[in-house]
Amino acid sequence: MSPMKLCVPGDRLCSTDDCMPGTGVYLRHGYIYSSLAGYVLRKNEGEELPVISVVRETEAQLLPDVGAIVTCKVTSINPRFAKVHILYVGSTPLKDRFRGTIRKEDVRATEKDRVETYKSFRPGDIVLAKVISLGDVQSNYLLTTAENELGVVVAHSEAGAQMVPISWCEMQCPRTHAKEFRKVARVQPEYLQA
Amino acid sequence: MPTDTKRVRGPEVSQSPSLFLCKTAAKKSTASNDARVDGRQRGQVDVRSVFVRCGLISQAKGSAYIEAGNTKLICCVYGPRETERKDETDMKSGRLITDMRFAPFSCRERGSWIQGSDEKDLSLMLLESLRPGVCLQKYPRSQIEVNVMVLENDGAVLAHAVTCASMALADAGIEMYDLVLGCSIRQEGATYLIDPTFLEENGCNLASGSRENLGSLTVAFLPSLNQISGLQSDGEMGEDTLTGGVRTCIEGCFKLYPVIQQALSKAVRRKAPPSES
Amino acid sequence: MKHLLINLVSRGTEMNFVGFRSDVRTLDEPTWLTKNTMAAGFKTAEPLEYHRSFLKENCRPDGRELGEFRTTTLNIGSISTADGSALVKIGNTTVMCGIKGELANPPVDAPNKGYIVPNVDLPPLCSSRFRPGPPGERAQAASQFIADVIESSAVIQKEDLCIVKGKLCWVLYCDIMCLDFDGNLLDACLIALLAALKNARLPEVTVNKETEAPEVNLESRRSLNIHKHPVGASFIVFDDSIMIVDPTAEEESLSTATITVVTDEEERLCALHKPGGTSLSGEKLQNCISRATTRHKEVRKLIDKVIQSAKTPK
Numbered sequence: 001m002s003p004m005k006l007c008v009p010g011d012r013l014c015s016t017d018d019c020m021p022g023t024g025v026y027l028r029h030g031y032i033y034s035s036l037a038g039y040v041l042r043k044n045e046g047e048e049l050p051v052i053s054v055v056r057e058t059e060a061q062l063l064p065d066v067g068a069i070v071t072c073k074v075t076s077i078n079p080r081f082a083k084v085h086i087l088y089v090g091s092t093p094l095k096d097r098f099r100g101t102i103r104k105e106d107v108r109a110t111e112k113d114r115v116e117t118y119k120s121f122r123p124g125d126i127v128l129a130k131v132i133s134l135g136d137v138q139s140n141y142l143l144t145t146a147e148n149e150l151g152v153v154v155a156h157s158e159a160g161a162q163m164v165p166i167s168w169c170e171m172q173c174p175r176t177h178a179k180e181f182r183k184v185a186r187v188q189p190e191y192l193q194a
Numbered sequence: 195m196p197t198d199t200k201r202v203r204g205p206e207v208s209q210s211p212s213l214f215l216c217k218t219a220a221k222k223s224t225a226s227n228d229a230r231v232d233g234r235q236r237g238q239v240d241v242r243s244v245f246v247r248c249g250l251i252s253q254a255k256g257s258a259y260i261e262a263g264n265t266k267l268i269c270c271v272y273g274p275r276e277t278e279r280k281d282e283t284d285m286k287s288g289r290l291i292t293d294m295r296f297a298p299f300s301c302r303e304r305g306s307w308i309q310g311s312d313e314k315d316l317s318l319m320l321l322e323s324l325r326p327g328v329c330l331q332k333y334p335r336s337q338i339e340v341n342v343m344v345l346e347n348d349g350a351v352l353a354h355a356v357t358c359a360s361m362a363l364a365d366a367g368i369e370m371y372d373l374v375l376g377c378s379i380r381q382e383g384a385t386y387l388i389d390p391t392f393l394e395e396n397g398c399n400l401a402s403g404s405r406e407n408l409g410s411l412t413v414a415f416l417p418s419l420n421q422i423s424g425l426q427s428d429g430e431m432g433e434d435t436l437t438g439g440v441r442t443c444i445e446g447c448f449k450l451y452p453v454i455q456q457a458l459s460k461a462v463r464r465k466a467p468p469s470e471s
Numbered sequence: 472m473k474h475l476l477i478n479l480v481s482r483g484t485e486m487n488f489v490g491f492r493s494d495v496r497t498l499d500e501p502t503w504l505t506k507n508t509m510a511a512g513f514k515t516a517e518p519l520e521y522h523r524s525f526l527k528e529n530c531r532p533d534g535r536e537l538g539e540f541r542t543t544t545l546n547i548g549s550i551s552t553a554d555g556s557a558l559v560k561i562g563n564t565t566v567m568c569g570i571k572g573e574l575a576n577p578p579v580d581a582p583n584k585g586y587i588v589p590n591v592d593l594p595p596l597c598s599s600r601f602r603p604g605p606p607g608e609r610a611q612a613a614s615q616f617i618a619d620v621i622e623s624s625a626v627i628q629k630e631d632l633c634i635v636k637g638k639l640c641w642v643l644y645c646d647i648m649c650l651d652f653d654g655n656l657l658d659a660c661l662i663a664l665l666a667a668l669k670n671a672r673l674p675e676v677t678v679n680k681e682t683e684a685p686e687v688n689l690e691s692r693r694s695l696n697i698h699k700h701p702v703g704a705s706f707i708v709f710d711d712s713i714m715i716v717d718p719t720a721e722e723e724s725l726s727t728a729t730i731t732v733v734t735d736e737e738e739r740l741c742a743l744h745k746p747g748g749t750s751l752s753g754e755k756l757q758n759c760i761s762r763a764t765t766r767h768k769e770v771r772k773l774i775d776k777v778i779q780s781a782k783t784p785k
Contacts, residue, residue: 006459009327009364010372010418026329026371033418035329035369037458056367056462063274063336095255096275096599134335136285154517200606202618204588208575208642211674211687251651252563253598253720264551268650270596293595293603298646299553299569307592307606307646341596343650345567346550 004041007034013052022053064089064098064131064141069150072100072143074125080104082121084129086141099140102129106144107183108151119169119181120145126154128185151185201307210303230387230394232263239445241377241389244453246358248365248461256366258457260358263391264348269358271366274336288333292321294342294355301347302392316352317342323356323376323414323424329369338368349391350378352426356414357450364458372416373454374423377446379439381409381431386439388446407435413443417451519725526713533562533719538762540704540717541655543770545662545777547670555671555695559663561717563653565597568663570645570671574685577633577640585632585640589617591647591660598652598720609656616744617647617660620733624701624741626668631696634676639685641673654720657731657744661703666774670781671695701741702770703733704763711749716762730756732763736771 007013011034013025021027022043024036034040038056045051064070064086071088086098107115121127128150129143145151148168157163157173157180165171165184172179234240242263251257254270261267274288294317298305320342328338340362342355356376363370380390380397383406387394395410409429415422422444427436525532535541541562550556553569560566577584591613593601601607606614621627632641645667647660672692676685707718707726715722723729728748733741740760745751 006462008373008455008458009370010416012418024369026369028371028419033371035371036367037364037462038367039462056465063333096273098276134285198605200611201590202588202614204586204642204644205575205578208573208586210573211676211685211689214574214676214685214687216686216688251565251597252653253651254596266550268596272595272599275599295594297567297569297648298590298644299550299556299571302552304571304573304644304646307590309603339595341594343594343596343648346552348552 004039006038007040007054008037009035013040013054018049019052020047020049022051024054024056025052064094064100064134066131066133068131070100070129070131070143071153072127072129074121074123074127075099076123077117077121079117082107082117083140084127084143086143100129100131100143101135101140102127102143102145106132106142106146109146120183121152122155122180122182124156125152125182127152145183145185148186151183153185155180155182198308212302230391232391236382236387237385239388239442239449241446241449244354244450246361246453246457248361248457249464254362254366256362256364256368258358258361258365260354260361262350262354262389264346265351265354266345267342267351267354267358268345269340269342269355269362271338271340271359271362271368273338273366274333274368275339277335277337285334287330288335289337290321290325290328290330290340291337292317292324292340292342292359294320294344296344296347296351300344316355319352319412319424319426320355320359324359324363324374326421326423327360327370327372327374327416328363329371332369338363338366347392349393349395350376350389350412352376352412353378353389353414356424357454361454361458365461372418372421373451373458374414375417375447375450375454376412376414376424377443377450378410378412379442379446381407381411381429381435381439383407386442388442407431411436411439411443413440413447415444415447417447518721522722522725523710526709526715531715531722535717537714538716540766540769541719543662543773545666545773547666547777547781553667554673555667555669557663557666557670559659559666560651561655561659561662562719563651564649564655564659564720565651566647566649566656566659566663568645568647568660568667570643570667572671572673573642573644574634574639574676575642577637581629582637583633584629585634586642587618587621587627587629587632587645588642589621589645589647589664590614591617591649591656593649593652593656597649601652612746613647613656613660616657616731616742617645617664620661620701620703620742621664624699624733624735626665626697626699626701627695628698634685635678638683639676639678643668643671652720654718654723655705658703658705658717661701661733662770662774665697665700665702666777668695669697669774669778699735699741700767700771700774701733701735702763702767703731703742704759704766705729705731706759706762708749708751714755714758730759732759734760734763734767736767738764738767 013032021032025032026035034054036054038054041053042050070086072084072086074084076083081101081103084100086100104115105112107120129145132144133142155163159176161175163171163173168184170179171182228236245261247259251270256271259268296305340359353376360374380387409431411427414424544560546558554572555570558567593610595601595603672694675688675691707715708728711727731744
């Protein structure tokens with residue numbers, strides 16, 4: 001395998017006649033330039049032109065974006081919403097923590113008016129959620145768990161043991177066998193093979 | 195000056211020993227016209243050779259160290275992260291924040307821990323020089339912090355700070371339109387000194403003669419886009435001298451360019467290549 | 472949708488078996504992450520558990536044993552604008568100390584003494600946890616600690632800094648700056664300070680008899696008289712019981728107590744710093760002190776070696 005070509009920001013990679021711009025690049029006067037220090041990657045994806053991207057060993061600066069699945073840790077709850085720290089975007093860890101909010105009405109898809117945040121999350125829970133909005137100037141990222149496969153994935157009971165889910169809305173402590181309410185994420189079998 | 199209760203304090207007044215130098219110690223600079231103290235030639239694009247390294251600071255997202263002669267700088271980049279103050283959040287583009295400081299032992303006279311106005315000025319000039327190079331619209335709601343620490347000041351600190359900061363940004367994986375390189379000159383009449391040392395910058399061994407066209411110039415330059423992003427000049431210079439000076443600085447930047455490119459590539463290579471996915 | 476996977480279904484069936492050993496947690500628990508990000512994910516989401524799982528095996532996430540220091544390196548005299556300087560790295564933690572001497576009137580209450588003014592700075596550059604502005608608690612505490620060590624160990628006798636009794640003395644500004652903060656700040660600061668003091672060379676000062684003004688001769692410089700060599704060793708207590716030496720920043724943030732023991736070359740205790748935290752048995756403390764004395768020998772050897780190699784021309 002030939003060593004991959006390296007580039008730094010501002011390097012002119014090729015003309016737009018030769019390639020389509022991918023990630024880590026920008027267009028200027030009909031040419032594609034690199035915007036990152038990284039490896040140049042050309043990929044044929046069945047299109048007429050190959051896609052040219054610049055990639056780094058660590059995923060370039062990912063920020064939570066609308067539609068992204070994020071892993072977060074619940075920091076506080078009140079009757080109207082739960083506050084979380086976003087730890088991951090997809091499978092990429094974030095180096096700096098970003099805060100997000102899961103509003104009461106975004107916890108689940110059905111019976112929205114009967115949701116109680118205390119029966120859905122507890123501080124310290126690890127939750128899978130989806131970004132629905134970047135929020136406005138005043139608020140944080142808005143997240144939702146209103147899908148079957150979204151919700152609490154790891155939770156600890158009052159006794160401190162990691163609980164196991166027993167239904168979509170309950171988890172049980174293996175030590176005390178006490179049941180606690182959570183909005184539990186369901187794992188679909190087709191994802192287990194992946 | 196307000197008393198500083200958060201630091202260990204010394205006596206109220208203390209003076210630098212350099213104020214009491216024996217008279218005999220004051221040396222006359224040899225009146226040779228072209229040679230500079232460090233052996234470089236006046237009026238030639240003879241920048242000091244630089245040593246650069248990326249990714250030295252484990253805690254930062256990206257970092258760079260630059261050493262040009264005795265001038266030593268370190269720069270760390272943190273972020274993008276959430277803006278600290280809600281009212282400064284910009285939904286469309288990210289904020290770039292710069293902070294440039296001199297270590298107390300970095301200058302001939304001991305500096306204070308408290309940031310002086312010159313450090314604030316330099317921070318602002320650094321910000322203005324870097325901003326056109328960074329794709330800030332890619333980072334909505336976030337801030338990117340650039341911290342520069344001057345460990346030893348031997349002239350042309352702003353120019354090297356610009357270069358160092360743009361390397362640290364690239365090392366942090368922040369998307370940029372181009373690298374930003376900095377270069378300074380000191381104009382002395384008809385001749386100039388590129389990348390001046392601290393003594394040359396402050397005119398300590400000024401060749402006696404005309405006071406015309408005496409000044410300093412720092413240029414921040416985007417080498418691939420061929421654009422100037424920052425220009426700072428003081429002193430008195432004629433129009434021709436100034437444009438000539440800018441051209442000289444750009445030439446100096448191009449001498450630096452391959453070194454910086456190489457250092458960045460080296461930093462990328464040191465990390466494992468990306469997985470095929 | 473390609474996201475993190477959770478194998479929760481099969482877990483439920485094993486509940487009864489897991490039940491009675493749930494206080495014992497193993498590394499393979501976070502099945503909620505795909506394999507390649509598993510370790511990283513566990514680390515971010517459950518740092519305490521992550522560290523416990525290593526300590527159970529008597530090792531640490533970076534591969535060290537509990538009583539092992541990180542590689543310590545030293546570089547002296549690299550800053551020509553300072554009268555003395557040193558750069559110390561303990562693992563990632565990087566600290567630079569620059570010493571500058573200035574002239575002042577001796578203190579009124581001690582006319583035959585000079586001043587030593589140590590300050591530790593933690594600029595926002597060294598870690599994302601520090602903000603710009605005046606020094607925070609951490610930096611203030613470190614400055615005070617260094618000042619106390621200088622005072623109690625008498626590294627330098629302040630009488631040596633006096634030039635003319637009651638008239639003129641040296642002020643040694645020891646500015647210590649952290650460039651990379653990854654734990655064990657105090658040990659690094661002490662080594663940096665000691666090495667910089669050993670590296671420092673002050674110009675000769677004479678007082679003109681007629682004008683009574685000091686005259687400085689930069690050509691003739693002499694080094695300081697170092698009386699004692701205080702070296703520190705820091706420990707943290709993890710989960711109220713396990714002692715770990717030379718903690719990283721992450722280990723420090725998870726610890727329940729920190730201890731710094733400073734000893735000199737005669738194996739005497741110069742300072743012991745334990746700001747609160749869990750209580751400690753006398754036996755454990757004794758272990759810390761004996762570890763500190765062996766550390767002292769190692770560091771002393773390092774400093775001597777570096778100073779020796781700086782003297783011999785390359």
